[in-house]
Amino acid sequence: MRALGIGLIGTGYMGKCHALAWNAVAPVFGDVARPRLAMLCEVDDALAARRAREFGFAGSTADWRALVAHPEVDIVSITTPNAFHAEMAIAALEAGKHVWCEKPMATSLADAQAMLTAARAAGKVAALGYNYIQNPAIRLAARLIGEGAIGSVNHVRVEMDEDFMADAEAPFSWKSAAQSGHGALDDFGVHAFSLLKVLVGEVAQVMADMGKPYPTRPLQEGGARPVETHDIATILLRFASGASGLVALNRSAWGRKGRIFVQVFGAKGTISFDQERMNEIELYTAEGRSDLQGFRRILTAPVHEPYDRFIPAPGHGLGFNELKIIECRELMRTIAGEPAHLIDFETGLRIERTVDAAARSFREGRWTEV
Structure with a gap:
């Protein structure tokens, strides 16, 4: 498998959990290429830059739309508060990216349906964070x-x-x-x-x-x-x-x-x-x-x-x-x-x-x- 380019939106509890997973998946399983940690997004540039250094990401931004559009990003990890999941996931899918979104899928059934519609239209993998x-x-x-x-x-x-x-x-x-x-x-x-x-x-x-x-x-x-x-x-x-x-x-x-x-x-x-x-x-x-x-x-x-x-x-x-x-x-x-x-x-x-x-x-x- 070609090394995937990773974009991470959010670096709180679950954002750090995603970052640890992307850093560890290759050495733990040994049968996949180490993902390229391409871009990280936080609420301001200073925090984004600090988290990028800590988590090992090559670049950082305070604009999640810039991350979604970044050519080095193949998959977007979404670990923001629940209300932002739908807009971010749909934008990522429409930009041709795979999506790994934390649960819950959305805060309304209509938003969740729109997310699935976008995933079907994009033909990309769209997964949810149900790790239990x-x-x-x-x-x-x-x-x-x-x-x-x-x-x-x-x-x-x-x-x-x-x-x-x-x-x-x-x-x-x-x-x-x-x-x-x-x-x-x-x-x-x-x-x-x-x-x-x-x-x-x-x-x-x-x-x-x-x-x-x-x-x-x-x-x-x-x-x-x-x-x-x-x-x-x-x-x-x-x-x-x-x-x-x-x-x-x-x-x-x-x-x-x-x-x-x-x-x-x-x-x-x-x-x-x-x-x-x-x-x-x-x-x-x-x-x-x-x-x-x-x-x-x-x-x-x-x-x-x-x-x-x-x-x-x-x-x-x-x-x-x-x-x-x-x-x-x-x-x-x-x-x-x-x-x-x-x-x-x-x-x-x-x-x-x-x-x-x-x-x-x-x-x-x-x-x-x-």
Whole structure:
């Protein structure tokens, strides 16, 4: 594969994560050309230049449109706040670039549809940052479910909790503004739907409730502003397969740092996973002697690909940034026309349709078709 020219827009939490992935993908996997880090964009020239030096990019700019148009850029990593995803992704695709956009796809279903339309018209790869599905533990869980290890799935629960919005005195930020989306439902709840997609399948119907634990937040300049998003969401699910489910989301849950607790219940057993213990799953199978039945903890190891690309010893564990490196390699596979484990804009739009249906369900107080 020819070395790809990389453009990165945004250098915050996820921007740095993308930069680490682009720097590491070649030495970790050893089967791709090292990407050329061509151009980086930040909100002002000084910050852009500093981040370019830190992250190893050849050039920098404060104009994201200049980055999108740059002839050395083949793929654009978009790691900006949610409200900017659609405009930037569409512009990049129309300029003939591949796109790697962080989740959520957009802050409205109409914008997400426009992004997919642009991707189809451009004929370029357009992928989304759902790196939790890349975890070797999640891949193992999906394989076990597909092989029938727990029988036919009849129910699934996902609890996703963090506490970055738990402090009632934290000042109003873009995450509490309506232009950022619905709140917990799409800000991070889309990760739950990505896991459900690879583990259980398509969601057919939803029934949702959402809540605001703090109706107002203080402003730094004094006073307060009403909170326009919902930090809590609970969604009942009916899957196309006939299984039922529950997703519970809370980004104001004191003490929870990165918890995504998944339980998949089947006719012959159960699989559970907790993102705060991301290198293991628990498997229960209703077989053998009843007095010896119990959950079996399985630690990820080199036998669970692509763990072996990082560490030659079992039980040592991968981290969040390693999942992004795996996702980066899957993106490069897609660009090369190879089979890949990735959520593209086509699948991403189905996730956005689930989010939109849940929001409509909350407004209308009824079960809603996806």
